[in-house]
Amino acid sequence: MPLLTAHDVGIERGDRRLLTGVSLSINSGELWQLVGANGVGKTSLLRALSGLARLGVSGEVQRHGSLLYLGHASALKLSLTASENLRYHPACDVEACAEQIAAALAEVSLSGLEDRPVGTLSAGQKRRVALARLMLSPASLWLLDEPFTALDAAGCEWLERRMREHIAANGAAVFTSHQPSRFGALQRDLDLKHHVA
Amino acid sequence: MSHDVPSVSLIAAFAGQFARHAKALINSPADVANPLLFFFMVVTLFPLGLGPDPERLSSMAPGILWVVALLASLMVSGKLFASDFEDGSLEQLMLSPYPLAILALAEVAAHWFATGALLALIAPVFGVMLGLPSEGLLVLTLSLLLGSVCLTLIGALGSALTVSIRRGGLLLSLLIIPLNVPVLIFGTTAVYEAVVGGNWVSWLALLGGLALGSLALLPIAIGAALRVSVDT
Numbered sequence: 001m002p003l004l005t006a007h008d009v010g011i012e013r014g015d016r017r018l019l020t021g022v023s024l025s026i027n028s029g030e031l032w033q034l035v036g037a038n039g040v041g042k043t044s045l046l047r048a049l050s051g052l053a054r055l056g057v058s059g060e061v062q063r064h065g066s067l068l069y070l071g072h073a074s075a076l077k078l079s080l081t082a083s084e085n086l087r088y089h090p091a092c093d094v095e096a097c098a099e100q101i102a103a104a105l106a107e108v109s110l111s112g113l114e115d116r117p118v119g120t121l122s123a124g125q126k127r128r129v130a131l132a133r134l135m136l137s138p139a140s141l142w143l144l145d146e147p148f149t150a151l152d153a154a155g156c157e158w159l160e161r162r163m164r165e166h167i168a169a170n171g172a173a174v175f176t177s178h179q180p181s182r183f184g185a186l187q188r189d190l191d192l193k194h195h196v197a
Numbered sequence: 198m199s200h201d202v203p204s205v206s207l208i209a210a211f212a213g214q215f216a217r218h219a220k221a222l223i224n225s226p227a228d229v230a231n232p233l234l235f236f237f238m239v240v241t242l243f244p245l246g247l248g249p250d251p252e253r254l255s256s257m258a259p260g261i262l263w264v265v266a267l268l269a270s271l272m273v274s275g276k277l278f279a280s281d282f283e284d285g286s287l288e289q290l291m292l293s294p295y296p297l298a299i300l301a302l303a304e305v306a307a308h309w310f311a312t313g314a315l316l317a318l319i320a321p322v323f324g325v326m327l328g329l330p331s332e333g334l335l336v337l338t339l340s341l342l343l344g345s346v347c348l349t350l351i352g353a354l355g356s357a358l359t360v361s362i363r364r365g366g367l368l369l370s371l372l373i374i375p376l377n378v379p380v381l382i383f384g385t386t387a388v389y390e391a392v393v394g395g396n397w398v399s400w401l402a403l404l405g406g407l408a409l410g411s412l413a414l415l416p417i418a419i420g421a422a423l424r425v426s427v428d429t
Contacts, residue, residue, distance in 0.1 A: 052288055055428045069292055073285025077217065079224035088217030090281075090289040092210040092300070117224065 001064055002027045003141045003172050004049060009059035010197065011044045017197035018044055022059070024190060028140065031167050031183055032174040036192035042176040043072070043145055045192070049174065050143050066093065068139035070147060074130035078119030082110060082129045085118055086136060094136040104135035108158065124150045131155075134162055142166065142173040148182075210295045211303045218307035229311045232269040236316060239265045240323045255328035259337070259388035262324060266316055266341055267348060267381055273312050274352025275359075275369045277305065278423065282360045287427050297420035305353045305419070313345025329392070336391035339401055344384040346408040350415040351376045357422035361429045380407060 002025045010020040018041035026032060034042045047053035049061055050069040068091075076085050083101045086094070096104070105114050108128040118126055127150045134142070142163075148156050160182055163173055167186065181187060205213070222229055243261050244254060281287045281304075290300055320341050321334040329337065355373040359365030387400035 050292065052291055053428055066294070067292070069288070071285050071288055073283070073288070075285040075289045077221045077280075077284065077286070079221050080217065084217070084220060088213045088220070090214065090217070090286045090293060090300070092205055092213060092293040092295055095205045095209070 003063070003065050004067075004174075005060075005062045006049060007060040009045070009048060009057065009061060011041055011048055011053075012056035012058075013041075013044060014056075019192060019195045020197040022190075022192075022195050026141065026172050026174065028170040028172050029167055030172045031163065031187045032172075033181070033183075033187050033189050034174065034176045034192060035180075035189050040192045040196060042192060046143050046145050046174065046176060047071075063141070065141060066137075066139040067141040067143060068093070068133065068137045069143045069145075070130060070133070071145050074126055076118045076126055076129060079117055081115045082118055082121070082132075083114040085129060086132060089133065091133075091137075093139065094133070096136045100136060101132075104132040105129070107135050108132045109154070124152060124155065127151055128155060131159060131162075134159075134166070140171050142171065142175070144173060144175040146176055146178075148177050148179065207295055207299060210293070211299055214300050214303035215307050218304045219310070222307060222311045228273075229315070232273045232312050232316060233319060235272060236265055236269045236319075236323065239268070240326060243327065251328045255330060258324060258327040258329035259333065259385045259392065261327060262320060262329070262337060263341075263344075263381055263385045263388070266320065266345070267377055269316060270313060270345060270348040270352060271370065271373060271377070274305075274308060274349050275356050275366075275373065277308055277353045277356040278360045278426075279356065282426065287360075287423060291424060291427055297423060298416040301353070301357070301419045301423060302416040305349055305416070308353070309346060309349045313349050314342060317341035317345055329388075332394070333388050333392040336397050336401070337388050340384040340387045340404055343401065343404040343408045344380045347380045347404075347411045348377060350411045350419070351380075354415055354419050354422060357419045357426060359426075360423075361426040380404070383407065 004026040006022060006024050009022040011018045022045060034045060036042050044053065048057045050067060075090060082105055086101050102114055105111060108131055110125060110128055118129060147159055151159060166173060247253060278287065290297065293300060317338050320337050324334050324337050351373055355369045358372065359369045362368065383400050383404045387397045387404065390397035390400060
C-alpha cells in the first residue's frame with residue numbers, strides 16, 4: 001500500500017489558481033523532489049500533502065501511516081534549550097529519553113550545546129536542532145520543505161546520508177530544493193511547471 | 198484515512214506540552230511579570246485620580262480590582278498563540294496524532310498558572326492598598342481564581358481566531374470583551390456581597406459553573422479556531 005496518494009490535486013491561494021492536476025503515489029523506498037521556480041507552489045503542495053492546508057485544495061489526498069513535516073519555520077522555542085525543544089516537541093510523536101536526545105543532537109554535531117537556549121544558536125545550528133527530529137521520529141513518510149537551507153557543506157552531507165538511510169529502511173520522503181538531483185538515480189522528480197494552472 | 202499509532206500516551210502528551218510552555222514562561226520572567234506590573238501600576242493610579250477618601254475607595258475597590266484584572270488578562274491571553282503561530286509550533290501541533298483541544302488546553306493551563314492564578318494570589322495585597330475590607334479579601338482571591346479560568350480560556354479563543362490576522366488587536370477586543378462581561382458581573386458581585394456580609398457563596402458557585410462550562414467547551418472551540426488559522 002502506498003504511504004501517500006494524491007489524486008488530481010489542485011491548489012488555489014486567494015483568488016489565484018496555482019497548481020492543477022497533480023497526481024502522485026508515494027511508496028515506501030521512494031524519494032521525491034518537488035522541482036519548480038520560486039512561487040510555483042512547492043510549499044503549498046507540500047502543505048496540502050501533509051493535510052495542513054485544506055482551504056483551496058481540491059482533489060483527494062490519502063495518507064497511510066505517520067508523517068513528519070518540517071516546514072520553513074522550525075517550531076523551536078527560543079527560550080528553551082535544544083534538548084527541551086526536542087523532548088517537548090509540539091508534534092508529540094517521540095517518546096525519547098535524555099540519552100536518545102543527546103545522541104540525536106550529537107549526530108547533528110551539536111554535542112555540548114544541548115543545554116544552551118536555542119535563541120543563542122546560529123541559524124544553521126537551529127536548523128540542525130530541527131533536523132535532529134529525523135533521528136527521533138518513528139514516522140515513515142517525511143515531508144521536508146527546503147531541508148538543505150542554512151546548512152553548511154558537512155550538514156548537507158549528513159542530511160543526504162540520513163535521507164538515504166531512511167529510504168533504505170523502507171521509508172519515503174518528499175522534499176523541495178533548488179539544488180538539482182542530489183540523489184542521482186535514487187530520486188524521482190515532480191516538475192511543477194507541468195502543473196501550473 | 199490514517200493509521201497513526203501514537204507512541205506516547207495522551208496524558209504524557211498533555212504533560213509534555215504543559216512542560217514546554219511552563220518552561221518557556223519560566224525562562225522569560227518578563228512575560229510573567231508584565232501583567233502583574235500592569236495590575237500594580239493601574240491600581241496605584243486610582244487613589245491618585247479619585248482622591249484619597251478611604252470610604253469611597255473601599256466601596257469601589259471590588260469593581261476596580263476586577264476590571265484591572267480583566268484588562269491584564271486581556272493584555273496577555275490575547276497574544277497567547279502569537280509566538281506559536283510565528284515559529285511554526287502550531288503547524289506541528291496540527292500534525293500531532295492527539296486531539297488538538299487537549300494539547301491547546303495544556304498550553305492555556307500553563308498560561309493560567311503564570312498569569313491568572315498568580316494575579317489572584319497577589320490581588321489581596323492590592324485590595325489592602327485600596328482599603329478593601331478584610332472580609333472581602335479571601336473572596337476576591339477565590340473569585341479571581343475561578344474567574345481567571347474563564348478569562349484565560351476566552352482570551353485564548355480570541356487569540357486562536359485572530360492569530361493569523363496581521364492587525365487583529367481591535368477585532369480581538371471586540372470579540373472577547375462581551376464574552377467577559379458575565380464573568381466580571383459575577384466576580385464583582387461576589388466580592389461586594391462578601392464585604393456587606395451577604396450571600397457571596399451563590400455568586401462564587403455561578404462563577405465556578407461558568408469556569409467548568411468553559412473548561413469543558415472552549416478547548417474544542419480553540420482547537421477548531423487554531424485549525425482554521427493555520428490553514429491560511
